Amino acid sequence: MAASIVLWFLVLWFVLYTSDCAVYNIIHQTPSDCKKGELDKTHEFFDISQLQCQPCTQNSTLQTVSADGLRCVCKNGMKIIQDFGGASIQCEPCPQGTVTSSNGWSCVACENGVDPISNQCNTCQDKNVDGTKQSRNIGVERILNGSWAESPPKRICETCDLETTPNSEGTQCFRCNQILSVLPSRTDCVCPEQNQAPGGVCFQSPDDIVEENQQLYKVEFQFHIKNCACTS
Ligand SMILES: *[C@@H]1O[C@H](CO)[C@@H](O)[C@H](O)[C@H]1NC(C)=O
């Protein structure tokens, strides 16, 4: 009996003193726990490798976090000096009168002036002095071979050629296929009002556009009940 008690103590001692026992505390955080805002001085991003919030390396004057909260990014008006992902990004303010280039790595002046609120170039579509929109303009920083369009770098406004129209980002001109395929005689990519259905789709003739009407959504159906001889 005594021998077996001694044996049990020996086993217990062996288990306690040879097991490499440690207590790990895992702080459970989600992206919504990460601090944001002027008061915190630096923003925090959510580091998915640690499942924890980590501070950005520079304060909120220079850096903020990406829309998904998973990395730090330079604010508008800053340019990237280095970017290895996560917090490993370094930003530097652009010189007075310039803004962040479209790829984030340079600073550019703006032909159409700087919007002081967004700290970005005014859209080229507001180019006309009389305040009317020039919807055929795009903002261009570089020409096709990659050279800056101007030196020192400046985002300039270019007007799209006939039969082309700006893409949604206002950075390139593309052929307006939909309009030209139904109205081949046009050159200006503007669908006449009477040929336009709600939503902007262009039709060949105003007669092709169906008027909005309650009857459009009425579906006739008939319901037949058959007498069936059930077999089971
Ligand atoms: C943020 O950092 C910049 C550059 O290090 C510094 O000049 C500025 O004073 C800092 N701003 C605040 C609010 O700490």
Ligand SMILES: *[C@@H]1O[C@H](CO)[C@@H](O)[C@H](O)[C@H]1NC(C)=O
């Ligand atoms: C790119 O094109 C511009 C204008 O045509 C030219 O001045 C410049 O030398 C070109 N760059 C290279 C690397 O060929």
